[in-house]
Amino acid sequence: xxxxxxxxxxxxxxxxxxxxxxxxxxxxxxxxxxxxxxxxxxxxxxxxxxxxxxxxxxxxxxxxxxxxxxxxxxxxxxxxxxxxxxxxxxxxxxxxxxxxxxxxxxxxxxxxxxxxxxxxxxxxxxxxxxxxxxxxxxxxxxxxxxxxxxxxxxxxxxxxxxxxxxxxxxxxxxxxxxxxxxxxxxxxxxxxxxxxxxxxxxxxxxxxxxxxxxxxxxxxxxxxxxxxxxxxxxxxxxxxxxxxxxxxxxxxxxxxxxxxxxxxxxxxxxxxxxxxxxxxxxxxxxxxxxxxxxxxxxxxxxxxxxxxxxxxxxxxxxxxxxxxxxxxxxxxxxxxxxxxxxxxxxxxxxxxxxxxxxxxxxxxxxxxxxxxxxxxxxxxxxxxxxxxxxxxxxxxxxxx
Amino acid sequence: xxxxxxxxxxxxxxxxxxxxxxxxxxxxxxxxxxxxxxxxxxxxxxxxxxxxxxxxxxxxxxxxxxxxxxxxxxxxxxxxxxxxxxxxxxxxxxxxxxxxxxxxxxxxxxxxxxxxxxxxxxxxxxxxxxxxxxxxxxxxxxxxxxxxxxxxxxxxxxxxxxxxxxxxxxxxxxxxxxxxxxxxxxxxxxxxxxxxxxxxxxxxxxxxxxxxxxxxxxxxxxxxxxxxxxxxxxxxxxxxxxxxxxxxxxxxxxxxxxxxxxxxxxx
Numbered sequence: 001x002x003x004x005x006x007x008x009x010x011x012x013x014x015x016x017x018x019x020x021x022x023x024x025x026x027x028x029x030x031x032x033x034x035x036x037x038x039x040x041x042x043x044x045x046x047x048x049x050x051x052x053x054x055x056x057x058x059x060x061x062x063x064x065x066x067x068x069x070x071x072x073x074x075x076x077x078x079x080x081x082x083x084x085x086x087x088x089x090x091x092x093x094x095x096x097x098x099x100x101x102x103x104x105x106x107x108x109x110x111x112x113x114x115x116x117x118x119x120x121x122x123x124x125x126x127x128x129x130x131x132x133x134x135x136x137x138x139x140x141x142x143x144x145x146x147x148x149x150x151x152x153x154x155x156x157x158x159x160x161x162x163x164x165x166x167x168x169x170x171x172x173x174x175x176x177x178x179x180x181x182x183x184x185x186x187x188x189x190x191x192x193x194x195x196x197x198x199x200x201x202x203x204x205x206x207x208x209x210x211x212x213x214x215x216x217x218x219x220x221x222x223x224x225x226x227x228x229x230x231x232x233x234x235x236x237x238x239x240x241x242x243x244x245x246x247x248x249x250x251x252x253x254x255x256x257x258x259x260x261x262x263x264x265x266x267x268x269x270x271x272x273x274x275x276x277x278x279x280x281x282x283x284x285x286x287x288x289x290x291x292x293x294x295x296x297x298x299x300x301x302x303x304x305x306x307x308x309x310x311x312x313x314x315x316x317x318x319x320x321x322x323x324x325x326x327x328x329x330x331x332x333x334x335x336x337x338x339x340x341x342x343x344x345x346x347x348x349x350x351x352x353x354x355x356x357x358x359x360x361x362x363x364x365x366x367x368x369x370x371x372x373x374x375x376x377x378x379x380x381x382x383x384x385x386x387x388x389x390x391x392x393x394x395x396x397x398x399x400x
Numbered sequence: 401x402x403x404x405x406x407x408x409x410x411x412x413x414x415x416x417x418x419x420x421x422x423x424x425x426x427x428x429x430x431x432x433x434x435x436x437x438x439x440x441x442x443x444x445x446x447x448x449x450x451x452x453x454x455x456x457x458x459x460x461x462x463x464x465x466x467x468x469x470x471x472x473x474x475x476x477x478x479x480x481x482x483x484x485x486x487x488x489x490x491x492x493x494x495x496x497x498x499x500x501x502x503x504x505x506x507x508x509x510x511x512x513x514x515x516x517x518x519x520x521x522x523x524x525x526x527x528x529x530x531x532x533x534x535x536x537x538x539x540x541x542x543x544x545x546x547x548x549x550x551x552x553x554x555x556x557x558x559x560x561x562x563x564x565x566x567x568x569x570x571x572x573x574x575x576x577x578x579x580x581x582x583x584x585x586x587x588x589x590x591x592x593x594x595x596x597x598x599x600x601x602x603x604x605x606x607x608x609x610x611x612x613x614x615x616x617x618x619x620x621x622x623x624x625x626x627x628x629x630x631x632x633x634x635x636x637x638x639x640x641x642x643x644x645x646x647x648x649x650x651x652x653x654x655x656x657x658x659x660x661x662x663x664x665x666x667x
Contacts, residue, residue: 011534021503021530023459025555025580027562167465173456180458185581187557284503284530285456297477298505299455 005251007321012201012288015324017317022200022287025184033191034202036107041209046102053098054213057131058088060095062214064221064378070348077231077371079364081351081381082218082246091354091383092214092242093124097193099210101128104191111135111190115179117144117172117238118309118356119151120383121195126160136160139178141171144308151387169302172238172312176286196239197316200287204316211245218378219249226376232257232367235380236359237330238274238310240319242382247328248318257329260319261363263305264332274303276315277323277330290317306335306391307355309383333359339395341365342385354383355391402549403496403524404572407446408607408628417624417665419444420609421658422500422633424451424467425484426476428640432647434488436654441495443655444662449527449631452481452501459529461584463634466641478505478514482521489522498525498551498572506539515542525549525572533569540569553577556596560603567604573629575609576600584634588613590622597626617657621664632661 007014022030040046054060063083071079084092097114104112112129114136116122122138129136138155142164145152155162168174176199183192197204197211222230233250235243237260250256265273273279276291283292285300293301293313305311322328333341338355341362346352353361357380364379371377385392393400401409411418421440425433437448453471457464478501485497499518506514506528518526526543528536533552540550549572554563557580566574576596578588588610597608610623611631623630636654643650 019535020532021535022532023529023555023577024532024553024558024562025577027532027555028557028559167462167469168455177456177458181461181582184459185585187580281508283507286458287530289507292504294504294508295477296508297479298508299453299472299477300504 003252007318008201008205012205014318014321016282017289017320018201018204019289020200020287021284021289023184025187026200029187030200032107036103037202037206040103040106046106050099050102054095058094058098059086060213061217062086064218064225066225067349070345071368073348074365074368076369076373077375077377078373079368080222080230080376080378082214082378084214084242084380084382085351085353085357085384089120089124089127090386091120091124092211092245093121093195094127095213095245096195096207096210096241097121097124097128100191100193101132101134104134105132107191109189109191111186112193113137113139113179113182113190114193114195115139115172115175116195117175117311118307119144119148119155119387120309122160122162123151123154123158125193126155126158129160130158137182138162139165139175139182141169141175142166143170144172147391148308148387149390171303172308173300196241197244197318198239198286198288198290198314204288204318207241208244208248208318211241212248214242214245214380215247215249218246222376222378229253229256230376230378231371232259232377234259234261234360234364234367234377236261236310236356236382237277237315237319238263238312238356239314240316242380244316244318246378246380247322251327258327259363259367260328260330261359262330262332263307263310263359264334265304267334268332272304273332274305274310274312275332276313277319278332282320285314288317290314290320306338307359309354309356310359331363333362337362342392351381352385353381354385355388357382402547402572404447404549407496408573411446417627418446418609418629419658419662419665420447420449420629420631421445421636422449422451422631423636424453424464424471425481426453426471426474427467427637428470428644428647430474430476430480430484433484436651437488438492439651439655440658441492443659445658447496447498447629449498449500450481450485452478452499452505454502454505457502459582461582461634463584463637463641467637478509482517485521485523493522496524498527499523500527501529503528503531511539511542515546515548518548519546523548525551527551527553527575529553533565536569544571551575554600556580556592560599563600563603567606570606573607573609574604575611575631577612578610579613583612586613587615588619593623594626617660617664620661621667624665630661630665
């Protein structure tokens with residue numbers, strides 16, 4: 001089958017989105033990164049090393065699990081969970097950090113920086129940095145440092161320096177700003193591992209390519225287990241890396257519906273949410289053009305979500321494009337609905353999902369009952385909920 | 401000819417290096433900006449760069465970040481900035497004014513709408529930190545039609561190919577960022593600046609401004625011997641930050657530093 005979908009173009013544009021919106025100091029390092037990436041993505045040795053690491057270090061392939069009891073309970077489509085929560089470090093993030101760290105090593109960089117929201121990308125970065133013996137600095141919003149204390153400690157154990165960012169809203173976007181400032185200051189020896197499918201070209205395409213292992217495996221597994229393709233895919237969308245990782249290999253399979261689930265926080269109507277695709281507008285932030293939460297002066301609006309990993313005012317440019325061409329549907333789930341989903345999966349299947357993934361779970365419990373029993377939904381269970389124990393306990397008035 | 405081009409031509413005739421202060425509009429309050437602009441003109445600055453407050457100033461160090469936050473606390477955005485320039489223009493139609501900031505406010509306003517408003521406010525140049533030449537054409541074509549110059553940054557790691565690109569699309573002047581890093585970071589190395597300017601001048605005839613790391617009259621003087629303009633920003637904003645209770649004191653100290661720089665540069 002010939003591929004119909006070939007985005008982005010060579011300058012990193014997904015239609016009007018994506019691109020290269022950075023200050024001049026970053027132009028040359030980004031060019032060097034792009035050259036290295038284009039070279040190694042077709043390099044047999046590099047890909048063999050990546051595949052071996054994904055298999056033996058990360059534990060891939062991750063299972064595609066038929067959640068029979070939950071499917072029966074909902075009374076509609078058969079639900080299959082892509083178990084990214086079972087990866088080493090507990091989320092899909094490591095698929096990308098392994099890839100970028102191998103690239104950093106080949107480029108001779110000795111210092112790794114990263115931004116993190118929930119801390120999953122920070123942990124995944126600190127992990128690969130420890131394994132390769134690279135210096136690692138992780139920028140994290142001061143608010144997130146508070147609510148994800150466990151992951152902060154994990155990063156420190158792994159030898160990373162965690163820098164709490166006190167500027168702006170003290171969350172993921174500010175961590176990204178600070179990481180960019182670090183990068184312009186240390187461009188010569190530093191590799192910036194971005195954790196999602198955002199940022200200047202080639203990051204959205206590169207991170208996507210490292211994450212499509214999710215969708216490629218899921219496709220094969222679904223064919224092997226059910227004899228056909230799924231009818232629908234569901235994944236949560238903050239920056240959108242787990243979603244694009246699942247969606248991308250299915251884009252040309254036009255009968256497969258795709259649902260990206262944004263965080264509605266207190267509800268879209270309250271304005272306190274993190275749903276730029278559902279309730280934002282196109283603009284430019286962090287190196288790319290995409291949907292953003294911005295006011296009439298172009299200032300970025302503070303976002304809200306119970307899930308630190310979804311608490312971001314932008315979204316990967318490819319999602320903006322998939323929205324505009326109508327290939328994927330973007331929906332939203334409130335904090336309260338996500339918490340219900342969290343409990344439902346935990347009690348029905350014995351799997352504790354991350355609060356990010358709980359948004360996908362909650363949407364699935366809405367859409368599955370509207371589908372036929374022989375239809376199939378694949379949900380990306382992008383991470384496990386261990387890191388969220390404090391948030392959940394606190395919400396329920398329990399002290400751990 | 402744009403007002404910026406005319407200004408540089410006139411300065412060249414008298415062999416004078418331009419002094420360009422950068423201040424964030426609305427810092428520490430909206431009433432402070434216009435009187436400060438007039439006072440700076442009186443003390444001998446040639447062009448004024450006005451920072452447009454932005455919620456996510458990725459290329460700026462802590463000093464200018466905080467200036468942005470103080471201005472945003474007064475809800476000063478791009479549209480207010482343009483209104484404030486209009487007030488300045490009532491009594492000064494000569495001093496070139498350049499807006500410096502990030503792309504998103506311009507994107508949200510819309511390129512055509514922004515161009516019209518900037519023309520109304522009699523803006524001379526626009527420098528957008530996160531808009532490299534690769535992505536700039538749609539916006540700069542519109543600005544060019546109204547004789548508003550698009551100004552680009554060059555960095556220590558910019559190659560000759562980059563300089564040629566800037567030369568092709570840039571107008572007014574080029575701004576050489578003298579250190580790898582954010583605004584207000586460290587001190588510039590004059591030998592490095594020399595080498596870089598020599599290379600840059602081989603590929604462009606646009607006037608060269610040098611900034612980032614210019615804190616003292618002495619540094620300004622050294623730059624003046626080599627470049628067409630000196631930009632000073634964080635060092636001025638520090639004066640505001642150190643006198644938040646007494647903005648008049650801040651103004652005096654800013655004028656004092658600019659005066660010292662002007663004198664050293666003309667020596």
